[in-house]
Amino acid sequence: MRNLIVLGGGEDQIPAYREGRRLGYRVIGVDQRPDALGAAEADQFLCMTSRDPEGIARVLGPIDVAAVISPASDAAQEAVAELSRIYRTAHQPAPGALRCSVDKGFFREVIDRLGLPAYRHVQHDSPERLTEAAAGIGYPLIVKPADSSGSKGITVLDGPGRLPEAIEYARKHSFTGHVIIEELVAGRHYAVESFFADGRLAFMAVTDRTITGPPAMISLSHVVPADLDESVHTRLGQAVTAICAEIGHTRGPVNFDFVLTPGGDICFIEMGARLGGNGMPLLVQHAFGLNTVEAAIRLALGEPLDIATVSERRIAALRILAAEVDGVLTAIEGLDALKRMPEVVDVQVFKEVGGHVRAYTQAGHKLGYLIMVADTRMRLESALDEALRTLRFVIEPDSKGSE
Template identity: 40%
Template sequence: MSEHWPQDALIVLGASEEQIPLLREARRRGIATIAVDMRPDAPALPFADAALKVSTRSTDAIAEALGEVRPAGIVGGASDAALASWHALGVRYGTPYVYPWSALAAAGDKAAFRAVAASCGVTGYGWTASDDPEEVVAQAARLRFPLVIKPADGSGSKGVTLVTSGADLPAAVARARSFSASQRVIAEEFVQGRPLAVEIFMRDGRALMLCVKDKDFVDGSFVVRRLRTAQLPTAAHGRLTATVERLCRALGIADGPANFDVVLGADDGRERVIEANPRLGGDGVPRLLAAAYGVDVVRALIALALGEPFGDHLVPTHTAQAALELIGSPLAVDGELDAWEGVAAARAVPGITDVELYAAPGDLVRPHDQSGHKIGLIVAAGPSAADALAALERASALIRPIVRPVTEAT
């Protein structure tokens, strides 16, 4: 079977829309790619030179299918599912970069990350976790409400519920378990304050690139709708940088990307680190960073995977303010996309740097109740935050996905 695979290829674990920039960059450089994804209709597959249709979690199946192929490198994007395989395959093939084993536990278990954060002296909050639903409910009832209930091994805001009373706990725990491969659920005290996302790229144990972003959510959920480059006082920015650097080192990330969900407390302004994602950020974050600073974290990650110097890709070429909006279905039920309206006009708005569409007419689109259900994105940049936001809102008002509900008859 190995004769069908390109030699010296870059293995890209996953072929969702988040992996399209990785595959595009490899193609730009003339590097052959093999995309691994069990879905035959994964959106990034057309950008790869070859497709291996197995689960990214199945390390042995990937290696067996590759046969005698010796990959030039292995890379993963914004997906936690592939991180264990990224490490195991790197060890198996002796690739220049091996994803750190020590980061895996925190990536796949939010409770394990809470222990790492505590060991680093990071300000915490009350929480409990268990694979026993009755235990989670009993222990959570002793915490301070409101609480956030979520799968301990989840991502993309799947199965997350905000509860305000003990009566709501059993249903929220059952919902979180339905999205958890491990059946493990974590309950956390909800932290009131300013929600932030911190993107970092480490080199030799220090932050070579760091960006703090404000987050806005889809109404009534924890699904990100907008990201905006954030302005923080110098002291707060310095504390936050030191905190995420410390966490990266504790996770074993001396080189490479990570991102963190953070809340600046409403009462004391101190950072509470809610989650760690030891990988590239999703939801179009690389495009936001390019618009704001001219850095290219995708090029840097591929260079790192191939054992090449990567620092030059993270040197800012300019400084601007940037904002990003994720486009979701306008419906609260499943639908079929009939058409896009206003796309050309939106791309022509001054300040718009990217408009990316992930769904085409005829595609099934789902309610925007988790990150993976986005159907497009818009990125804007400008000399001020107000300029970037104004351009984004103008373009957003022009783009309209026409979606009709899907009925049983359809």
Template identity: 30%
Template structure:
């Protein structure tokens, strides 16, 4: 079913979406729903307390489900809620929830990408296979269904990168420089993923791609893909590929930019993503040839992608994506190329810069009143414990800003590197790990 085929099935004057596992502290999607005239039924994350009397904008109801521990029960609860009071769609910005949301939408006959497309967008093994079958740029790779099979990947050209098949936010992603180190890296990634994700369905080992990293934000409708922004994500060398910056629009030669547009558009078709927002991360091998790292069928960064698209293009990405999820159509004209930029936007991810118990974070409070800054999203506070990777994989804070142009953005990030500092005290083996 496509968005335009949906018939409204409720007497409510406003369409309603079920929003799965969005953190209430991250505002963009809630504000976007308000602007779009859409009510939200929020399924909160199990590890986040959300008060009934202090709901985010546009949220009219809380529906508590545990989609990980009781998937069948959660689907049944959604079905019963739909039968009692119909809603128009189910949506998420949380990558591990994408398959659940696709299954729920399919079960209820609501707009969605379908379970098969969701599998390709969430399982890196399936994604690699489908991109390769479509003739797109794919590094040499091997899928591992158990750690004991590590030797099957020793035939690849080293260095290689080991990834959990269902990982997200660089969780567990680790570089192995030589065949001799591969077994220990595979074992480490398996343990890390098991500890952080609760289970491991398998790994992907793929040849390391040199070259800078970029993110691409897109919105698809009825199979037509509108690419909105391309942003620079740095040039992480490993071994763990922690995220650092996101600056858009990226400065790219015209031929390279066009190659990125072609590759990302073709990837939508290869993965079967015909409707909804996507967040694509890729590397330019040798600085010129785009190779997809992953394509998520969601607004990226729990809403950070909306901030970037809005700041660069003036397009209300969150509102348009939610309208599409509700079957209302996004209303974006389909055209070749990128929209003309109206400004620059960025996300600076504050690095941990050490480990231990946080005693002070300097430089963040002053940024809250900086006219260039839209949001300071703080995840770590004094008293929280940061352990060395892989025991801790979060971030202290995001600083989201808007600027006149890319040069101003780069200068602002250099200022943040100098001005933000975290102090630590040593800790014993036990302590409360900060939550990201």
């Protein structure tokens, strides 16, 4: 049996484990956490960092690898490319797309080259240079690692008082020590989950994105279709196509975060040339009937892409379930009643009673996903409010409080 390597063993990689097995492949999972969800899902599990492709290849030896994939993880994309080269798999990521995924400063250069709406930013590994740059950009601003994802290491600042602390916090979450300081763009937040086939934008889902707000600015929910004028949607598709043409991304998934300013500018914030995290493929499947996990695996296998969606679409929401404090999960109340709600199509809880949970200060601390659908946005919003009143995570806070 041929092997599929999945880098990462978190909740957003698990669908690839299951889909790979459904397609008839032996799944090898890689994650440095011994308690990663993927450890129980894989046919073979390597407890090691997913960022060491040479080490992974040494452990696995000369096996038959059909494809390598890492949904929702920017950090592992360079290892995906190198393992694909080592095992001579059918699909190789475009170098420009790969770099945009792991280097926020390079992505900003691409935006500038294309003449798309931009904002002030500086990327460097020197705290002194970053401090000087912050004074020139002004406040509020956002400080984050230049090569990380999942909202790790992010701080929003209204003034210079905590700037040294924010730079050091971002550096700790950077693999290279590079930090990017950006002007905080005002406007409405959106996300794009798209798929290219032979240089053509074959699918694009745009979501209204709700975030937690300062200081971390983490995704909390997505609603699709987004409340966007058709003219903005058209401009967005043109811009996404132009970006991907510039970086050579002609086939496969790509996701973006952007802000629509009060003046109507589309300001791209970040991109990843892989399946989105925070349950986005799950939302796309329920809203559009498109299995992007299967499509991404078939792409990695070198198979032809068939991107087809259902003709009837419903309004759908994905809510990330989260804790407000660090502590021990002592009970989950209302879960059975939640599942009986007609609008609820899927609910996933990643933590067990008795386990330790973390406050939602980065994407990896989530407790689960809730997916709901309805015929109208008003009904969806009402049902979501009811669902959040119904489900309750009972947490005994740590004596020292959240970090």
